[in-house]
Amino acid sequence: MAKLRLLLAGFGNVGRRFVEILADRKSYPGLSELEVAIVAVTTGQHGAWVNPAGLAPATILETYRTRGGFPDSRTTLDAVRTLDFDVLVELSPLSIAGRGEPAIAHVREALSRGRHVVSGNKGPVAWAYRELSTLARARGVRFLHEATVMDGAPVFNLQRHCLRGNTILRLEGILNSTSNMVLGAMERGLSLAAAVAKAQAMGIAEADPSADLEGWDAAVKLTALTNVLMDADIKPEQIWRQGIAQLTPQDLAVAQSRGRRIKMICEAFRTDAGIQGSVTVQELPLDHPFARAEGAGSVLRIHTDLLGRLIIAEDGPDLSTTAYGVISDLLALSECN
Numbered sequence: 606m607a608k609l610r611l612l613l614a615g616f617g618n619v620g621r622r623f624v625e626i627l628a629d630r631k632s633y634p635g636l637s638e639l640e641v642a643i644v645a646v647t648t649g650q651h652g653a654w655v656n657p658a659g660l661a662p663a664t665i666l667e668t669y670r671t672r673g674g675f676p677d678s679r680t681t682l683d684a685v686r687t688l689d690f691d692v693l694v695e696l697s698p699l700s701i702a703g704r705g706e707p708a709i710a711h712v713r714e715a716l717s718r719g720r721h722v723v724s725g726n727k728g729p730v731a732w733a734y735r736e737l738s739t740l741a742r743a744r745g746v747r748f749l750h751e752a753t754v755m756d757g758a759p760v761f762n763l764q765r766h767c768l769r770g771n772t773i774l775r776l777e778g779i780l781n782s783t784s785n786m787v788l789g790a791m792e793r794g795l796s797l798a799a800a801v802a803k804a805q806a807m808g809i810a811e812a813d814p815s816a817d818l819e820g821w822d823a824a825v826k827l828t829a830l831t832n833v834l835m836d837a838d839i840k841p842e843q844i845w846r847q848g849i850a851q852l853t854p855q856d857l858a859v860a861q862s863r864g865r866r867i868k869m870i871c872e873a874f875r876t877d878a879g880i881q882g883s884v885t886v887q888e889l890p891l892d893h894p895f896a897r898a899e900g901a902g903s904v905l906r907i908h909t910d911l912l913g914r915l916i917i918a919e920d921g922p923d924l925s926t927t928a929y930g931v932i933s934d935l936l937a938l939s940e941c942n
């Protein structure tokens with residue numbers, strides 16, 4: 606089987622963890638069938654590096670660490686337009702202000718050239734899924750995105766492989782790790798600011814946590830899920846949003862005194878007027894399945910017409926979990942290579 610030649614766009618937390626796993630193959634015997642070569646890596650401000658014969662993962666890590674970046678100045682769009690590769694691995698940051706760009710342009714260009722795409726970036730799925738999936742089908746390639754929601758937990762793969770024939774009626778769950786972790790810390794008495802600082806120190810919250818606290822990240826994930834699992838064509842701006850920035854530790858203590866927990870809940874459901882979605886702050890009884898989500902964990906309940914309700918929960922995700930989402934998509938591509 607020929608090796609898949611990867612163009613890796615983005616070398617941040619997830620990109621680096623992915624390359625670390627490739628550099629340490631002996632520790633992961635289950636990956637024996639993963640045959641990949643990184644022929645290019647691009648970043649935003651830290652340069653790029655290209656070698657058609659393949660860059661050794663350990664050398665990529667060492668070069669970035671010692672030089673603080675890569676030697677080439679090529680942009681991602683230029684790399685996607687001109688280089689020879691099999692799969693674009695899109696791991697650049699989500700831009701809510703840019704409505705998923707420039708990642709959408711990267712993905713569109715790769716698919717147009719007949720290259721597969723594996724995206725960990727939610728933007729292309731939330732803002733352009735219908736267009737990009739149609740383009741992928743027309744070019745005979747695949748647009749996969751398992752890492753975009755619930756990290757590497759099989760959400761899209763579950764539907765693709767195990768829910769055939771079902772119509773998904775409703776989706777609901779906790780999809781934003783930062784807000785769940787912040788709410789848990791506030792239950793233990795921390796102020797919102799102290800809880801956010803703790804999540805930032807653990808590398809879970811962004812330097813600017815507003816997208817998490819205001820429900821934007823959750824809305825983007827819910828849109829991505831809804832577009833793929835419910836065949837919708839909605840944008841994150843259409844999701845009704847309520848954030849947690851106004852909550853105080855007292856609010857959480859009062860809820861706890863009533864035997865309840867406050868959680869940020871995502872919901873999408875079918876109505877006569879089409880599919881609607883919301884991100885709301887709700888008080889849940891302690892025995893509710895979503896009330897049990899702790900720390901950075903996520904949980905999703907899928908309502909189907911034939912199989913009833915399924916719950917998938919992710920307990921204690923980390924960067925390896927997200928990198929695995931990328932790897933599971935690459936293994937799926939290896940099967941059809």
Ligand SMILES: NC(=O)c1ccc[n+]([C@@H]2O[C@H](COP(=O)([O-])OP(=O)(O)OC[C@H]3O[C@@H](n4cnc5c(N)ncnc54)[C@H](OP(=O)(O)O)[C@@H]3O)[C@@H](O)[C@H]2O)c1
Pocket residue numbers: 614615616617618619620647648649650651652681695696697698699707725726727752753754756923924927
């Ligand atoms: N972290 C997680 O656990 C997690 C989970 C699921 C999904 N994701 C998604 O995975 C993606 C990567 O996350 P991350 O945590 O690795 O982000 P990150 O640490 O912020 O790293 C982003 C990387 O993308 C690079 N970049 C910026 N603009 C780029 C461009 N135009 N083309 C190519 N690369 C560009 C950055 O380079 P510079 O440093 O030079 O700007 C950096 O190397 C994001 O879309 C995120 O939402 C993350």
